[in-house]
Amino acid sequence: MTGDRRQFLVLGGATIAGAAALAACSSAPxxxxxxTIASTLTPATAxxxxxxxxxxxxxxxxxxxxxxxxxxxIAFYDxxxxxxxxxxxxxxxxxVLFQSHHxxxxxxxxxxxxxxxxxxxxxxxxxxDSSLVTSQLAAATTESDLVAIATTLExxxxxxxxxxxxxxxxxxxxxxxAAIGGATSRQVAVWRLNDPxxxxxxxxxxxxxxxxxxxxxxxxxxxxxxxxxxx
Amino acid sequence: MNLDPRRPRPLSGVVDDRSTSTPTATADPTGRxxxxxxxxxxxxxxxxxxxxxxxxxxxxxxxxxxxxxxxxFTEFAVSLELALAELYGTALKGTTLSEANKDLANACxxxxxxxxxxxxxxxxxxxxxxxxxxxxGLLAKFTPQVGPEVAEAALVATFGTLEEAMAATYLASLDTxxxxxxxxxxxxxxxxxxxxxxxxxxxxxxxxxxxxxxEAGTLPVEQTETxxxxxxxxxxxxxxxxxxxxxxxxxxKAGS
Numbered sequence: 001m002t003g004d005r006r007q008f009l010v011l012g013g014a015t016i017a018g019a020a021a022l023a024a025c026s027s028a029p030x031x032x033x034x035x036t037i038a039s040t041l042t043p044a045t046a047x048x049x050x051x052x053x054x055x056x057x058x059x060x061x062x063x064x065x066x067x068x069x070x071x072x073x074i075a076f077y078d079x080x081x082x083x084x085x086x087x088x089x090x091x092x093x094x095x096v097l098f099q100s101h102h103x104x105x106x107x108x109x110x111x112x113x114x115x116x117x118x119x120x121x122x123x124x125x126x127x128x129d130s131s132l133v134t135s136q137l138a139a140a141t142t143e144s145d146l147v148a149i150a151t152t153l154e155x156x157x158x159x160x161x162x163x164x165x166x167x168x169x170x171x172x173x174x175x176x177x178a179a180i181g182g183a184t185s186r187q188v189a190v191w192r193l194n195d196p197x198x199x200x201x202x203x204x205x206x207x208x209x210x211x212x213x214x215x216x217x218x219x220x221x222x223x224x225x226x227x228x229x230x231x
Numbered sequence: 232m233n234l235d236p237r238r239p240r241p242l243s244g245v246v247d248d249r250s251t252s253t254p255t256a257t258a259d260p261t262g263r264x265x266x267x268x269x270x271x272x273x274x275x276x277x278x279x280x281x282x283x284x285x286x287x288x289x290x291x292x293x294x295x296x297x298x299x300x301x302x303x304f305t306e307f308a309v310s311l312e313l314a315l316a317e318l319y320g321t322a323l324k325g326t327t328l329s330e331a332n333k334d335l336a337n338a339c340x341x342x343x344x345x346x347x348x349x350x351x352x353x354x355x356x357x358x359x360x361x362x363x364x365x366x367x368g369l370l371a372k373f374t375p376q377v378g379p380e381v382a383e384a385a386l387v388a389t390f391g392t393l394e395e396a397m398a399a400t401y402l403a404s405l406d407t408x409x410x411x412x413x414x415x416x417x418x419x420x421x422x423x424x425x426x427x428x429x430x431x432x433x434x435x436x437x438x439x440x441x442x443x444x445x446e447a448g449t450l451p452v453e454q455t456e457t458x459x460x461x462x463x464x465x466x467x468x469x470x471x472x473x474x475x476x477x478x479x480x481x482x483x484k485a486g487s
Contacts, residue, residue: 097447162415165415165417174408174414174418178405178421179455180454182398182402182421183425183453185423186422189426189429189430189445190429190444199441199442203442204334204442207433208426217349218420219419
């Protein structure tokens, strides 16, 4: 991993997930619900992090880490599909479909990793599993509990992919990562829409996250940090 | 139809004291996350607490690194986002949308306005001119499809098509974009446009009381470029590639 990127991963002793310190800014007019121009916001500035260009070894680490998340998801869906708690046909169908997607993602990421000179990684991410899956699975007593675990793990994967696009040093690696992350975010929306409590309370808007300040953008808050990287 | 974002335009609007603050977790009304916190360790995830999702770096460095095709794309993106917001606004003036779908349309307006604002910052940083109106070509093409007399089912289908086009367009832009600032912003917008498409599909499958299941077609293995919008010809174009890139980016596409 490059030194420049590493220095942005630790701040004040606390590990953070990404290199970009983002500031609120905008200078565009906005269109309100009646279709008229409303207002503009005042731009602000923030420092730009530096990333060493074309650091294939660093990219390989990121790709291996995302691979490990895909493997975690594949393994989790195995357990979910084997669980007697899953009784809704649609939930089962989505789990089967999404598992197949993650299997394809793992293959894609393996190819990309190899192209960066790294070794493809196919094992689950131990950090993510211990944080998001193991104890939750043991405590699950309903289908909704399993859907909640799936939602969180998928969101973690989507968040990490989005984060890593900003950290990838070989520009050609951004697009496939964004393509995978984009698809994963859609899956998060499906799981949210299959949370009956969330839908009861929020209807269609249950598809969007509530625990972030700005659901207009894929949050990177739940992306994996350095502790979870697969070197 | 003209999709060229660079048209003579006046500056407009008033300064608003609204700003995006440091993100704070809001209460989860469903209690679902409560289960996860009790069970273990969401807080143990190393998260980007200092990152403000959906906001943008604006810096001299970012401006300096933005090549002409990138600037063209960011201006194009602003015009598209404003157009989407306007199209939703037009639909909301009609009477055919259910309350649930109105709520969703309003949420999409909020999101697209936020995207426009964020991309506008990149335009400014790159020394470009921020569009102050929605993309003329897109509006000309789709305004009739969201008019006040259009049936709800048709509106919902149109919204889904538009959102898919936006997600595809942003993904395609990554062939052109070299700037980290733009690429990272695009990477946070693609997922949300995709989620919009999924939710409109769920709306189409549901009824007034609750959403249905979205069509599997809105859940591709990977986000694709199918239906991307083109600056050059304003047509919904065929995808150029859907395979992951393992080599250097392709040559710059239309819009330079």
